[in-house]
Amino acid sequence: MAKRGGFPGGMPGNMNNMLKQAQRMQRQMEEQQKELEEKEFTGTAGGGAVSITISGKKTVTKVEIDPDACDPEDVETLQDLVMLAFNDAVSKADTAGEELMGRFSGGFGLGGF
Numbered sequence: 001m002a003k004r005g006g007f008p009g010g011m012p013g014n015m016n017n018m019l020k021q022a023q024r025m026q027r028q029m030e031e032q033q034k035e036l037e038e039k040e041f042t043g044t045a046g047g048g049a050v051s052i053t054i055s056g057k058k059t060v061t062k063v064e065i066d067p068d069a070c071d072p073e074d075v076e077t078l079q080d081l082v083m084l085a086f087n088d089a090v091s092k093a094d095t096a097g098e099e100l101m102g103r104f105s106g107g108f109g110l111g112g113f
Contacts (some may be wrong), residue, residue, distance in 0.1 A: 032100050039096065043088025050081040054089045056096070 037056035044051045049069040053062035069078055 029100075032103075036093075036096060036100055039093075041089045041092040041096070043085045043090070043092060045081040045084035045088065050078070050085045052082065052085040052089050054086075054093060056093055058090060058093055060086070 035056075039056045040053050040061060041056070042051055042053045042062075046066075046069060049066040051062075051064045052060060054060050063082075065078070065082075069081060071077065
């Protein structure tokens with residue numbers, strides 16, 4: 001009569017199922033990460049006077065500046081608006097990434113890891 005709980009001849013059923021589940025979750029995570037990288041996030045500042053769009057990889061894909069925001073006597077304000085719009089777009093991309101990771105880490109009970 002063979003003892004139960006040993007590893008002779010292969011992995012126990014539960015361990016094998018956990019491994020398959022982990023591999024499936026890894027594939028899903030990679031797919032979601034790719035989708036995130038292909039998304040675009042737009043940040044705005046100055047009531048829409050400046051908008052910057054970035055990809056999920058955080059590269060700038062589009063910059064729009066309202067001509068009324070271009071005051072040659074006050075370039076610093078325009079610079080600030082560009083910076084704020086960029087930071088807003090990055091914040092949105094980061095939030096989307098955190099939400100994505102939260103969905104997957106919750107499946108393993110990693111407490112947000």
